[in-house]
Amino acid sequence: MKKIIFTLLITALFAFIFLYSTNIYSRAGGGHSYSDSSSRSHSSSSSSSRSSYRSSKTHIHSTGKGSTVNPVAGLIGLFFIGGTILIIILISRKVPAANKYNETIKRANDMTETIKTQDREINIKKIKELDPAFSEEKFIERVKKAFLIIQQGWSEQNLSLMRSFVSNGIYARFSVQIDMQRYMGFRNQLENIKIINSWVDTAYSDNLYDVINAGFAAQMDDKNIDLKTGKILQTNTSEPFTEFWTFMRRKGAKTTGKAGLIESRCPNCGSAIKITESGNCEYCKAYIMGGQYDWVLTEITQECEYSGQTSRNIQGIGEMINKDPDFNASVIEDKTSVMFFNIASSLLFGDGHHIRNICRPDYFEQIRSSRQFKGVFDTQSEWYTSLDDVAIGAVELKRIILNQPDGFDRVEVVVKWSGANCERNSRTKEVRNKGENHTNIQTYTLARRTSIKSSAYYNFKTVPCHNCGAPISNSTHYQCEFCGSAINDGTRDWVLINISPL
Numbered sequence: 001m002k003k004i005i006f007t008l009l010i011t012a013l014f015a016f017i018f019l020y021s022t023n024i025y026s027r028a029g030g031g032h033s034y035s036d037s038s039s040r041s042h043s044s045s046s047s048s049s050r051s052s053y054r055s056s057k058t059h060i061h062s063t064g065k066g067s068t069v070n071p072v073a074g075l076i077g078l079f080f081i082g083g084t085i086l087i088i089i090l091i092s093r094k095v096p097a098a099n100k101y102n103e104t105i106k107r108a109n110d111m112t113e114t115i116k117t118q119d120r121e122i123n124i125k126k127i128k129e130l131d132p133a134f135s136e137e138k139f140i141e142r143v144k145k146a147f148l149i150i151q152q153g154w155s156e157q158n159l160s161l162m163r164s165f166v167s168n169g170i171y172a173r174f175s176v177q178i179d180m181q182r183y184m185g186f187r188n189q190l191e192n193i194k195i196i197n198s199w200v201d202t203a204y205s206d207n208l209y210d211v212i213n214a215g216f217a218a219q220m221d222d223k224n225i226d227l228k229t230g231k232i233l234q235t236n237t238s239e240p241f242t243e244f245w246t247f248m249r250r251k252g253a254k255t256t257g258k259a260g261l262i263e264s265r266c267p268n269c270g271s272a273i274k275i276t277e278s279g280n281c282e283y284c285k286a287y288i289m290g291g292q293y294d295w296v297l298t299e300i301t302q303e304c305e306y307s308g309q310t311s312r313n314i315q316g317i318g319e320m321i322n323k324d325p326d327f328n329a330s331v332i333e334d335k336t337s338v339m340f341f342n343i344a345s346s347l348l349f350g351d352g353h354h355i356r357n358i359c360r361p362d363y364f365e366q367i368r369s370s371r372q373f374k375g376v377f378d379t380q381s382e383w384y385t386s387l388d389d390v391a392i393g394a395v396e397l398k399r400i401i402l403n404q405p406d407g408f409d410r411v412e413v414v415v416k417w418s419g420a421n422c423e424r425n426s427r428t429k430e431v432r433n434k435g436e437n438h439t440n441i442q443t444y445t446l447a448r449r450t451s452i453k454s455s456a457y458y459n460f461k462t463v464p465c466h467n468c469g470a471p472i473s474n475s476t477h478y479q480c481e482f483c484g485s486a487i488n489d490g491t492r493d494w495v496l497i498n499i500s501p502l
Helices: 001-027 071-130 135-155 169-185 317-323 331-347 361-368
Strands: 185-205 208-226 232-237 241-250 296-302 381-401 406-424 438-449 493-501
Touching: 071 185, 135 169, 135 185, 135 208, 135 241, 169 185, 169 296, 169 331, 169 381, 296 331, 296 381, 317 381, 331 381, 331 406, 331 438, 361 493
Parallel strands: none
Antiparallel strands: 185 208, 208 232, 208 241, 241 296, 381 406, 406 438, 438 493
16 A cells, blocks of 8 residues: 555656646746747757747746746646645545455454364364264375366266266266267367365265365366367367365265275275166175265365355255155255256257156146247257257255145255357257357256155165156156156156246
8 A cells, every 4th residue: 555655646746747847947048938838848949949938828927037837737736736645645544444344354264264174173073983984184085086087087988987986966967068079079188187286175964964075176188089080179278277076975984994986896895896777786786876885976066156165054954854854955956967967968969858757747848838948849940949068057955845735845956057058950060149158047946745755775866666666767768667657747756847047
């Protein structure tokens, strides 16, 4: 602030000199006249050829050593200097208040960080009480491996490398994005991957799970490579970025010190990972993808959307858990992520069948007739409504509404995502009328029969047919492939009944 005041004073001084310099020195050296304001920029030597003095209304003769003073310039100078002094006084008065405000903000931020650190330490201690072998350092070592494995799987378009330790929502996210790359005939190769820093940012426990948010500050380059020719299509160099990866594990699960899901080993029997369609280890038959034995990646949140909160104000959650003890907010958010990417798939590939198995039949018909899905359900249409550059920022459960008159419970989940609207040619894949990439905030409303309760065994996996118990594949079927029972009517699991705004 002192520098600002000093700069203003110097500016005022030079301005004063500039405004008055013509008058001060116009007659120095004797006898030279000066002109009016229209010729004031001339030097005394330039006017020395004039032999006579020419008076004007803008000049006043001075009795002192032949000097003259311009009253307009004087007034301007006085106003400028006076204004500068006034500004300096006002700034000087505000400096203490501004400093006080900044100090208050700094103290508040420091206090928040202190509370966050204390909260993390308390919650880590609680985890260690049930799992004495747990170590933050070893946890970070493992999740750094997970970070690099996912980058490798992305580059190779090989999701089997990560399938054992990611939830359905994360898997759906990468599946859609990689399917889109294949559809467009390229893969995205990541190179020069550097983890600048990694840390446990927050830790807490909910009704079912221990939850740890790991922060990653990283940087990497990438290039798009043609799948047929291997030719490099585009090369990009990225700036450093920060993401927060959420890992969850059932409360009471133990750290064994042995290889687990991230290392492609069954955490129960130690065998090499070979997972059945139901998510069970092929050797010991244990269900290993729901966090019962090891940490599972359930969310990746961008820094701009990350709150770091360890307590969540979800309307109705207490009442829901009392009624349905295995209900879990993170599981609902994971299911909603799967629904989002099913819808994204329909718009990306022009195939509306991706939506049918997640929507209640009445809402499916509403979507099919909406202008936002124009051409998506019409196999004869040359152009269809589509999206480009789809990315998800955050998925967050906000409200639970129980015992509605129609016999269904409801949950409302906010989805923040970005993308560009466009039209896509169903034959050539050409994109036209592409708009600007923009952020969207939508509320997904899911419904389920009031009488249905959650089963923690099926968290982060697809709930089987309620009639025959057969597994439900992530296909476009809206009926059980074995017994023909409906799987999208809310009598088995949560289904989508509304998106606002669509």
